Amino acid sequence: MQDSTDPQQQARAERFRRFVEPEIEVLLRVARTLTGSGVDAEDLVQETLIRAYRATDKFDGRHPRAWLLTILRNTNSNMHRRKRPDLVADWEVVGGHRPAFGARPPTATDDAALHAELDAGLRRAVDALDPRFRAVLLLVDVDQLSYADTAQALGIPVGTVMSRLHRARNRVRTALRVRPATRSDR
């Protein structure tokens, strides 16, 4: 009896799975930062996976994350032509969530109230950023991407990632700096 499975197709499918599966969560994180919506992020990653599968044969196997982030960025650009691809469209991503420090219980030395206040100040400061700077800050400091992967995700040079990150952090840091003085004034 003849085996109907094409060995080339099988190898391609296995390569695809090997490249993609470890990156699904990262793709979802980045997609959420780019689109500002969990639902849009899932749609974007789904379309990215389909396009990646079609392009598997052309991929040399090096840096799967960078390859997938490039496809994700291009897909996002095609899906939302009216939006700038490097902007975070909707800032409910963080603004509408519970405070970050609710994500883990305070330790014995934690001051939960101070943390909650700092976190609220942080959200305000991040909210006030230019969306292009905010996207870089979120991708590097929250989504934990490298400079190079952030550059791939946004389609900008690494030097631009670094300069935007530098400015974003300094603005947020400066905004947070005034908070202890505000507290002591009470």
Place this chain on the structure above:
Amino acid sequence: MIATIRQMLRCHWSARRIQRYLDADPVARLAPAELRRLEEHLARCERCTAVVEEHRLLSRLLGGWTEFRAPDPRAVARLRATVDSLVADAL
């Protein structure tokens, strides 16, 4: 006066490298000589040391967002199913 200007220049030089120092990203590592110079400056300059501490605090705060922004496990499962489906269709 000259000493003050020198100090300002050292702080300015350091301020431009503190984030790369803390991130240690593979594409933007400081050269060994830069690293040595920066660490020597930080050992002597309280103002730049305070900036480093502010960056560390900011990093911890933003790191706290990582967990609660984790993708919905159901979305991850659906996308894994998409991969399964693409692979199955090919076989």
